[in-house]
Structure formats: C-alpha cells, structure tokens
Amino acid sequence: MAQRICIVGIGESACGHVPDTTALQLHQQAAHAALTDAGLAPHDIDGLFSCGDDWTHPLQLAEYLGLHPAHIDSTQLGGASWEIFVAHAAAALQTGRCTAALLVHGSRARSDLRQQRRPDAWRAPRGPQQFESAYGLTLIGKFALAARRHMHEYGTTSRQLAAVAVTANRWAQRNPNAFHHGTPLRVEDALRSPMIADPLRRADCCLRTDGGGAVILTTEERARDLRRAPIFVLGAGEAVSHLHMSQWAEMPEMVAKDSARRAFEEAGIAPPDVDVLQVYDAFTIMVLLSLEAMGFCGRGESGWFVESGALAPGGALPTNTDGGALAANHPGVRGVLSQIEAVRQLRGEGGDRQVPDAQVAVCNGIGGYLSACGTVVLGR
Amino acid sequence: MSAHKATAWGYLPVIDAESAPFWAGAQRHKFLFRHCNHCGRNHFYPRHACPACWSDNCEWRAAAGTGRVFSYTVIHQNDNLPFRDVLPYIVALIDLSEGIRVTTNIVECTPETVHVGMPVEVVYEAITDTVTLPQFRPALRAAS
Numbered sequence: 001m002a003q004r005i006c007i008v009g010i011g012e013s014a015c016g017h018v019p020d021t022t023a024l025q026l027h028q029q030a031a032h033a034a035l036t037d038a039g040l041a042p043h044d045i046d047g048l049f050s051c052g053d054d055w056t057h058p059l060q061l062a063e064y065l066g067l068h069p070a071h072i073d074s075t076q077l078g079g080a081s082w083e084i085f086v087a088h089a090a091a092a093l094q095t096g097r098c099t100a101a102l103l104v105h106g107s108r109a110r111s112d113l114r115q116q117r118r119p120d121a122w123r124a125p126r127g128p129q130q131f132e133s134a135y136g137l138t139l140i141g142k143f144a145l146a147a148r149r150h151m152h153e154y155g156t157t158s159r160q161l162a163a164v165a166v167t168a169n170r171w172a173q174r175n176p177n178a179f180h181h182g183t184p185l186r187v188e189d190a191l192r193s194p195m196i197a198d199p200l201r202r203a204d205c206c207l208r209t210d211g212g213g214a215v216i217l218t219t220e221e222r223a224r225d226l227r228r229a230p231i232f233v234l235g236a237g238e239a240v241s242h243l244h245m246s247q248w249a250e251m252p253e254m255v256a257k258d259s260a261r262r263a264f265e266e267a268g269i270a271p272p273d274v275d276v277l278q279v280y281d282a283f284t285i286m287v288l289l290s291l292e293a294m295g296f297c298g299r300g301e302s303g304w305f306v307e308s309g310a311l312a313p314g315g316a317l318p319t320n321t322d323g324g325a326l327a328a329n330h331p332g333v334r335g336v337l338s339q340i341e342a343v344r345q346l347r348g349e350g351g352d353r354q355v356p357d358a359q360v361a362v363c364n365g366i367g368g369y370l371s372a373c374g375t376v377v378l379g380r
Numbered sequence: 381m382s383a384h385k386a387t388a389w390g391y392l393p394v395i396d397a398e399s400a401p402f403w404a405g406a407q408r409h410k411f412l413f414r415h416c417n418h419c420g421r422n423h424f425y426p427r428h429a430c431p432a433c434w435s436d437n438c439e440w441r442a443a444a445g446t447g448r449v450f451s452y453t454v455i456h457q458n459d460n461l462p463f464r465d466v467l468p469y470i471v472a473l474i475d476l477s478e479g480i481r482v483t484t485n486i487v488e489c490t491p492e493t494v495h496v497g498m499p500v501e502v503v504y505e506a507i508t509d510t511v512t513l514p515q516f517r518p519a520l521r522a523a524s
Contacts, residue, residue: 130393131425132483134513136455136463137471144453145473152451152496198454198468198491244425246473246481251451 004220005090006230007378009038010340015211015329016179019111024064026106026212026331031065034214039227040100042066045216047098049085050105051076061104071098078367079280080238082335083259083374087236089217099222103339106212107332113208132244140205140283142245142369144197146252147285151199153252153300156288158199160303162190164284165203165326167312172323174313174353179207180327204284206325213336215343231343234269234360235377237262242371252285256293256364259373264295267377269360271295276345276361277317278338281324287311290364294375318355321345338363339376346380391460392511401440402426406512409504411443413480424480445502446519447476454491470494474516488517 011033013026021029027050035042048069050061058074071092077084082103089101125133137145150156169185172178190203223230239258242248264270271294279290288302296317297305305311311319322328322341329337342361344350350358365374395403405412413424418435429436452472458464470486472494486494487503499519506512 124391124394126394127396128425130395130399133391134393135471135483135485135515136458136460136469137453137483138455138458140457141453141455141471145451145471148453148496149451195454195456197456200453244483246425246483251473 002094005093005217005233006220006223007215007233007339007343008218008223008226008228008230009034009040009214009216010343011035011037011214012337012340013106013212015177015331016209017110018210019108021108021210023106023108024061026108026210027061027104027214028065030106030212030214030336031102031104034102034104034216037228038216040216044100045069045102047071047089047092047101049073049089049101049103051081069098071101077240077372077374079282079333079335080365080367080372080374082333082339083236083363083365083376084238085335086215086217086233086339086376087238087374090233090236093217093219099218101217102214103217103336104212104214105331105333105336108210109208109330109332110210128244132246137245138197139369140200141197143283143285144200145245146289146370147199147283150252150285150288154303156300156303158191158201159187160307161199161204161284161288162187163303163306164281164287164311165190167306168281168320168324168326168328170312171321171353172327174351175322175328178323178328179209180323185327200283200285206282207327207330209329209331211329211331211337213340215336215339229347229380231346232379233376234379235263235265235267236375237266238372238374240372243368245369248370252289253299254289254293254366254370254373256290256366256373256375257295259375260294260362260364263362263375263377267379269377273360274317274362275358276321276342276355277311277319277364278321278324278342278361279319279364280334280338280366281320281326282330282334282366284326286366286370287319289370290366293373294362294364313353321350321353321355335365338365339378342378346378392508395510398426398428403511405440405442406504406514407506409512411445411476411502411514412440413443413476413478414438415441422478422480424482441478443480443502444477447474447500447516449473449486449494449496449498449500450475450481451496452486452494454494472516474500485515486517487515493518
C-alpha cells in the first residue's frame with residue numbers, strides 16, 4: 001500500500017499591503033516560515049511546486065531560493081493550481097521522486113494593481129479568444145454570466161449572493177490578520193455597493209492583497225522526526241471543463257463535481273463527514289457553485305443553504321473560516337492560503353475562529369473562469 | 381446602441397487560418413459555423429477538425445441567424461477603450477437554432493429588457509475593411 005502523505009509545515013509572508021517587498025521576497029518569507037514550522041532546513045527541500053506568470057517562474061524561483069530540486073512542477077491552472085499541486089506532490093512523494101515538497105506562492109497583487117489595470121492591457125485577441133474578447137467580456141463579466149444563469153434556473157437572488165460576502169466578513173471579524181477585520185459588512189451594504197458586471201456588485205468581488213503562503217509535504221515516515229503532528233492528505237482530485245464561457249456545456253454546474261468525487265472517493269468520505277470547508281471565493285457565486293457541485297447541498301439550493309447560516313460561525317458547515325478571499329487575504333490566488341487555514345483548524349490553532357474538534361477539512365481551488373477545479377481532503 | 385465605436389481597435393480579432401472564412405462570411409452578412417460530415421455535429425468557435433470525433437471532414441455552413449439568450453451580463457465597469465465609452469453594455473451567450481453557443485453583444489436593447497430566453501437575431505456592424513462584427517438584437521421575427 002502507498003505511503004500516507006502529510007502536511008508538516010505551513011507559513012505565511014507579510015500580507016495585506018506591503019509595497020516595499022518584491023514578489024520573490026514574499027515567496028521566501030512564506031517558505032522560510034513553513035520550514036521553521038516543520039523543523040526543516042532549505043537543503044531538505046527536493047521538490048518544488050509553484051507557478052507564476054510565465055515559464056521562467058519556476059527557474060527564477062528555484063534560483064532565488066538557492067534550491068536545486070530533484071522534482072519540479074509548475075502546472076499552471078490559475079486558482080486551481082495549488083490544490084492540484086497537492087495531488088501531484090503526493091504522487092511524487094509516494095513514488096520517491098522527492099522526499100520533501102515545498103508549495104509556495106507570493107504576489108504583489110495589491111501593490112501592482114494600478115500597473116495591471118492600465119488601459120492598454122486589453123490586448124488584441126488571438127486564437128479562439130477572438131470570438132470572445134471583441135465583445136468586451138471582462139473577467140468579472142465571465143463570472144456574472146454563470147451567476148445570471150444560476151439565478152434564472154433556480155431563482156437565486158442578489159441577497160443570497162450578498163449573504164456569502166457577509167458570512168465571509170463575519171469570519172474575518174474573528175481573524176485579527178484579515179484585511180476586513182474591524183470593518184463589518186451588512187447585507188444592505190453589499191446590495192448597495194456599485195454594480196460591476198450585473199448581477200455582481202463590488203461586494204461580490206474579492207480583495208486584492210499582497211502576500212504569500214507555503215506548505216510543506218512529506219511522507220508519514222519522514223514526518224515522525226519532525227516538530228509538528230502531521231495533517232494527512234486523505235484524498236485529492238482534479239478536473240477541467242472549458243476556457244471560453246461559450247464552451248462550458250454544463251454551465252452553471254461546475255466541474256468540482258468531478259474533482260470532489262475523485263477526492264472524496266480516495267478519502268473514503270462523504271460531504272456530511274466534512275467539519276471545515278475552504279473554497280476559493282474570488283466571487284460570491286464561486287461559493288454557491290462549489291457547494292452544489294461538491295454535494296454539500298442539492299442543485300439550486302445553495303442560496304438558501306448560505307442564508308440559513310450553515311457556513312457561518314456556529315453553522316453546520318463552517319466555510320472559509322479565516323474570511324477567505326472576500327474578506328481576509330487574496331494575493332492573486334487563494335490556494336495555499338486555503339490549505340494553511342485548513343491545517344490551522346485541524347491542528348486546533350484557529351483561535352477565536354476555531355471549529356470545535358475539527359477532524360476533516362476540504363479545500364477546493366478554482367482556476368480560470370470556473371474552468372478548473374482541484375479538491376483536497378485533509379485529516380488529522 | 382452599439383457597444384463599439386471606431387476609436388480604439390487594438391483588441392480587434394487577429395484573423396488566422398481557422399477563423400478567416402468566418403470573418404469573410406461576416407463581411408457578406410453570413411454567420412458561418414462548422415458542420416462535421418462524419419458525426420453530424422455542429423460546432424463553434426470554428427476548428428479545422430471536429431472537437432467531438434476529431435474528423436477533419438468538416439464544412440462551413442451558414443446559420444439562420446436566430447437564437448435565444450442562454451445568459452447575459454450588463455458590464456458597468458471596463459477601463460479599456462472602446463468599451464469604457466459605451467458603458468453599460470450587454471454581453472450574452474446565445475444558443476443559435478443550429479445548436480451552437482456564441483458569445484456576443486446584444487444591441488438595440490436596454491439593460492432593463494434583456495432576459496434569459498429572449499429571442500434574438502443577428503445584425504452586422506462593419507468595424508474596419510476586414511472586420512465586420514456579428515452582434516444580436518431582440519428578434520423582430522420568432523426564433524425557429
């Protein structure tokens with residue numbers, strides 16, 4: 001039987017708004033914190049998992065960190081990459097291609113925002129994109145198309161979308177490191193926020209923060225010598241559906257139904273077994289679609305499920321317990337940060353936001369435009 | 381009102397080998413799609429080979445130009461020209477009568493009246509000498 005794989009270290013860089021740092025520096029800070037947490041040294045790391053804007057990223061990162069990994073993976077699937085890295089790292093560790101895997105991300109998503117939004121950033125569309133970009137379909141507009149379709153099919157309301165944002169904000173009030181800590185949000189505030197791409201308003205959209213995170217995985221055997229009690233990877237799955245919105249045949253049913261089924265089967269669990277859920281929430285609609293695709297509620301029921309308080313502190317399915325991308329931190333993607341929060345909950349280090357006796361946590365990463373999903377099941 | 385003005389066209393389609401017949405058709409006010417003679421399926425955007433069965437025995441056909449709104453969004457924020465000058469505008473996914481789904485603007489329609497299921501028909505706007513952009517408006521005749 002294959003060796004069990006576990007997370008033995010987690011770490012975060014400075015986060016929020018840290019303009020006087022570089023993205024590489026944030027990677028190093030996060031990786032250093034995770035190594036310290038695990039009780040490992042840089043030379044112990046022989047597997048590197050990270051992705052960035054172009055093909056040079058993994059080379060640049062290894063060079064900057066002074067690492068010479070025996071196994072390197074830069075699979076770039078947007079916001080799904082980091083959960084998919086866990087699946088790939090587990091396979092690499094089980095087959096001995098590496099012995100200690102570092103997943104690390106860092107970004108100046110907040111400090112570089114102005115530069116990335118310059119008006120000439122809208123480039124001439126090549127390839128299949130020419131059939132979409134010429135019509136002015138913005139990034140948020142893509143998510144809005146799915147939200148509108150969900151509203152049409154199931155009667156989902158703007159108030160239910162707002163409930164997702166408000167729930168995230170409630171968790172953020174229990175997380176002193178959350179960007180919106182101390183800035184409560186009410187449903188009425190969310191519904192009055194400016195429309196960006198109907199039906200999505202500003203309150204339906206994520207933060208952009210600077211920051212970074214790192215996770216270290218190794219085998220159960222290697223973990224016996226390390227500082228921290230291991231958090232086991234019980235299952236992992238990945239799936240992709242489309243890139244262009246017109247090609248998403250099953251819209252708004254997200255391909256998390258496949259990634260979650262694969263992960264849950266491997267872990268031998270079902271949705272009711274999950275104590276804590278972390279789902280990528282760049283936009284409120286992503287949470288609703290995840291809940292349905294992963295089987296936490298029936299199709300079309302997610303709006304009511306959220307309004308019932310199930311995801312909130314004290315609810316049946318505590319979700320995005322640090323405040324998520326909507327209210328805590330979002331350095332370009334969530335992935336690693338979702339896993340860090342899941343590990344904290346499973347270790348019992350959640351502080352004011354600790355879910356009592358959390359045994360099983362699930363992370364769901366979403367990449368592209370609801371295009372790719374990676375699901376990971378973690379347990380004590 | 382059109383979502384497009386001939387002010388800043390840096391984002392115009394870069395026409396390539398697979399898309400050239402489509403854009404040539406649009407200039408003649410034909411909405412062309414691909415039909416697979418092997419498996420009988422239609423597809424869009426156009427590929428040389430069929431994405432369902434991978435046969436390259438495909439041909440161009442002209443759509444009737446009618447369909448219904450599958451979903452839509454009204455864009456209220458876009459910093460990029462020419463779109464920032466025409467806010468708010470409608471972007472929609474349309475299911476054409478031939479069973480293909482296309483991304484487009486809906487024109488001659490207010491944000492208050494667009495809705496899922498709305499019948500639409502194609503209209504053409506000449507942007508440059510080489511690009512005529514198919515868009516859709518509320519149907520004056522019923523969708524088939």
